[in-house]
Amino acid sequence: MTRAEQTTAHSPVPDDALVADSRERAVRSLLGRPQLKRLWSAHLVSGTGDLLALLVLVLLALQAAVAESAFGGGYRGVALTVACVLGARALSTLLFGAVLLGPLTSLTSAEGPLDRRWTMVGADGFRLVLLILAPLWIDWTPGSAVAVLLVTVFLTGVAERLWTICRASAAPALLPPPPPEGASIRPLPDHLDALRRLSLRTTVGALPLAAAVLVTA
Structure with a gap:
């Protein structure tokens, strides 16, 4: 038997249960770090508020469309209003989440001119102002409230x-270092993958929370 065959024969194969346990431990370890936990809490609150705001803007746009008899009125007008609201949100996500992602990432990087913390605070404040003004446009501009609300949807999506x-940009710098024993005891946790899964779970969990708040409000 050659040296390469001996190495292959004695190399341990990671057990699936250990790998799955390592992944879950990685997610839990992220929440055990105070800075990441604060960022996760802010993500949950902001995500819930954003989805709640989108649902409220849909209702306000429907109210304005009914008052204006926009898009022909009736069920057709309702369907087109909802489609326009979702389209405005999708457009903002496409432009600022894909087309302009590179420049925005450079602006908010550690070497960029924008401070990430204050940018996040400013984005939340900007969204709050837009949402305070949103129901007022129906009274202030009754003839063009739908258009103004669509602009509001777009701007909240940008924020x-x-x-x-x-x-x-901030989360990877807060990840914990690898354990001192390395991979000798269990597979090393993939913290970046754990961060992505935690973010996905938070985003998915924010939707029922936002719906529950809207129903109980």
Whole structure:
């Protein structure tokens, strides 16, 4: 038997249960770090508020569309109004989450001119102002409230993308270092993968929270 065959024969194969346990431990270890836990809490609150705001803007746009008889009125008008709201949000996500992702990432990087923390605070404040003004446009501009609300949806989407880019830029620097024993005891946790899964779980969990708040409000 050659040396290469001996090495292959004695190399341990990671057990699937150990790998799965390592992944879950990696997610839990992220929440055990105070800075990451604060960032995760902010993500949960901001994500819930953003989805709640989108649902409220849909309702406000429907109210304005009914008052204006926009898009022909009736069920067709309702369907087109909802489609326009979702389209405005999708457009902001596409432009500032894909097309302009590179420049925005450079602006909010550690070497960039924008401070990530204050940018996130400013984005939340900007969204709050937009949402305070949103129901007032129906009374202030009854003839064009739908158009103004669609612009509001677009701008809130821009603020959400900027907040998300700042969070995504800041989170990797807060990841824990690898354990001192390395991979000799168990497979090393993939903290970046754990961070992605934690972010996905938080985003998915924010939707029922936002819906529950809207129903109980």
